[in-house]
Amino acid sequence: MNTTTHLESEGMPDPVRTNRWYLSSAPIISALVHLCVPMAAAMIVGAIYNLVNAGVIGSLHDTALLAAITLGSPILGLVMAVGNVFGVGGGAMISRLLGRAEQEPAQVDGIKRVSSFAVWGAVMAGTVVGGIGLLLLHPLVALLGATAAAVPPTTAFVGVMLAFVPVLAAAVCLEQIVRAEGAARQVMVGLIASVVANVVFDVLFILVLHWGVAGAALSMGLANLGVVGYFAFWLTRHSEHVSLAPRWFTLSPTVLRPVLGVGVGTLLQSAFLIVTSLVLNNLAAGYGDGPLAAMGVAVRIAQVPEFLLMGVTIGVLPLLAYSYGKGDQARLSAALRASFIAVGGIALLFSAAVFAFREEVFSAFVSDPTVLVIGVSILTAQLVAMVANGFTGLITSLFQATGLAMAATVMSVTQGILFIPIVLLGNLWFGLPGIIWALTVTESAVLLVGIGMWAASRRTIEAGLAGGSPERAEELLEQAAG
Numbered sequence: 064m065n066t067t068t069h070l071e072s073e074g075m076p077d078p079v080r081t082n083r084w085y086l087s088s089a090p091i092i093s094a095l096v097h098l099c100v101p102m103a104a105a106m107i108v109g110a111i112y113n114l115v116n117a118g119v120i121g122s123l124h125d126t127a128l129l130a131a132i133t134l135g136s137p138i139l140g141l142v143m144a145v146g147n148v149f150g151v152g153g154g155a156m157i158s159r160l161l162g163r164a165e166q167e168p169a170q171v172d173g174i175k176r177v178s179s180f181a182v183w184g185a186v187m188a189g190t191v192v193g194g195i196g197l198l199l200l201h202p203l204v205a206l207l208g209a210t211a212a213a214v215p216p217t218t219a220f221v222g223v224m225l226a227f228v229p230v231l232a233a234a235v236c237l238e239q240i241v242r243a244e245g246a247a248r249q250v251m252v253g254l255i256a257s258v259v260a261n262v263v264f265d266v267l268f269i270l271v272l273h274w275g276v277a278g279a280a281l282s283m284g285l286a287n288l289g290v291v292g293y294f295a296f297w298l299t300r301h302s303e304h305v306s307l308a309p310r311w312f313t314l315s316p317t318v319l320r321p322v323l324g325v326g327v328g329t330l331l332q333s334a335f336l337i338v339t340s341l342v343l344n345n346l347a348a349g350y351g352d353g354p355l356a357a358m359g360v361a362v363r364i365a366q367v368p369e370f371l372l373m374g375v376t377i378g379v380l381p382l383l384a385y386s387y388g389k390g391d392q393a394r395l396s397a398a399l400r401a402s403f404i405a406v407g408g409i410a411l412l413f414s415a416a417v418f419a420f421r422e423e424v425f426s427a428f429v430s431d432p433t434v435l436v437i438g439v440s441i442l443t444a445q446l447v448a449m450v451a452n453g454f455t456g457l458i459t460s461l462f463q464a465t466g467l468a469m470a471a472t473v474m475s476v477t478q479g480i481l482f483i484p485i486v487l488l489g490n491l492w493f494g495l496p497g498i499i500w501a502l503t504v505t506e507s508a509v510l511l512v513g514i515g516m517w518a519a520s521r522r523t524i525e526a527g528l529a530g531g532s533p534e535r536a537e538e539l540l541e542q543a544a545g
Contacts, residue, residue: 087165100374101251103374104374108254120276127213128216128276137337139231140333141333141334142228144330147329148326148327149181149322151239152327153178153326154239154242156177156466158245158385160173160388163390174304175305175311179307181240182237189231204218224283231284241298246297246301328468328474332479343498354441357434365442368449376460380463383464387465422439465527473512486501
């Protein structure tokens with residue numbers, strides 16, 4: 064039966080038919096544009112908000128307030144990771160089940176159970192994390208490195224943010240579930256609206272009411288509360304299969320294992336990123352303020368192509384998962400091939416452009432000749448690392464989409480495991496250049512690991528295409544071996 068006709072016969076709302084068509088049978092290029100461009104746009108808008116937020120706080124001319132936001136950022140990263148534990152694993156499984164539902168309508172109840180578990184699991188985990196954080200607030204602030212004048216604002220910022228952890232976790236999780244339906248444009252609308260609301264709240268709470276960084280944290284919490292309401296409303300109104308009702312919540316191993324198996328890898332990755340960032344900053348700071356400032360500017364310049372690459376690698380995940388669950392090997396291969404070409408094209412195009420005008424680009428941010436020379440070297444290393452990281456992200460998305468939890472986890476944590484010894488040895492043997500190129504060496508090594516694991520997993524993925532799930536793939540391979 065033709066997919067579009069089948070969806071129409073189900074009486075699904077127009078947006079759902081359209082989004083499902085992109086996952087199921089749209090031309091691959093159209094599907095990639097539909098799924099990836101809105102994600103990249105939302106990420107770039109989010110990056111712009113970070114600059115605006117820092118500007119609003121900076122307008123108060125109090126370095127302790129800026130320090131509080133910087134010191135509190137690892138907590139925000141950890142909170143987002145809590146939501147992604149349930150969102151990434153749950154979203155990937157929902158897309159797989161949607162694909163299987165084309166052949167097996169009985170999968171619908173499974174989609175309801177997975178979505179309910181993911182959302183309420185994120186809320187409960189966020190409540191536990193936020194509660195523990197508030198109980199240990201003062202030791203936590205000290206652990207983050209706040210001293211002297213930075214202690215009160217950091218305490219206020221982190222305290223308000225911890226109170227909103229259940230909301231933040233739910234917002235991140237719901238974003239992944241909406242994306243799992245192929246509704247990338249709706250995700251973009253929700254995230255951009257959140258940024259606009261955040262800016263409005265920042266102006267009100269910080270500049271008008273003078274609540275300082277507590278106002279910044281409150282702005283973030285209320286904006287994400289709006290995101291939760293928007294995504295919940297959209298899913299309730301437009302999604303036929305996803306359910307947020309608590310009655311579908313389950314702790315069945317058939318739901319827990321695939322969701323948490325994939326999701327825990329994202330939590331470990333976030334934890335390693337926090338550690339590696341702290342190690343890198345401390346080592347760079349040992350060479351003075353110049354290298355540290357240059358590193359900060361280089362990272363910001365490289366962010367635009369990085370966000371475009373992430374738009375592809377994250378945006379394509381529902382398409383890969385849906386094709387895998389449906390058992391459509393041709394579409395899975397075509398989507399993967401087109402994504403590799405897109406990642407390679409974007410990475411090479413932007414890298415070549417920025418590298419060709421690296422001195423002009425960098426001099427727009429700094430004028431100190433010493434910092435400029437170091438910054439150009441750092442930017443070059445960042446761009447090479449970005450190319451490798453783009454392909455690594457795509458391989459990781461493939462593992463997540465196909466439910467290969469162990470492979471996805473290995474990819475998520477390998478960078479953190481390799482980076483620390485590489486940067487320490489690089490600093491010991493080569494000094495500052497060793498620190499600058501440590502990330503490039505690490506990303507290249509991770510890519511090689513990913514390619515090796517991809518080659519080793521091809522039989523499992525092919526078996527899963529025949530069976531519709533990674534669990535069924537294991538059964539088929541065992542039968543073949545027997």
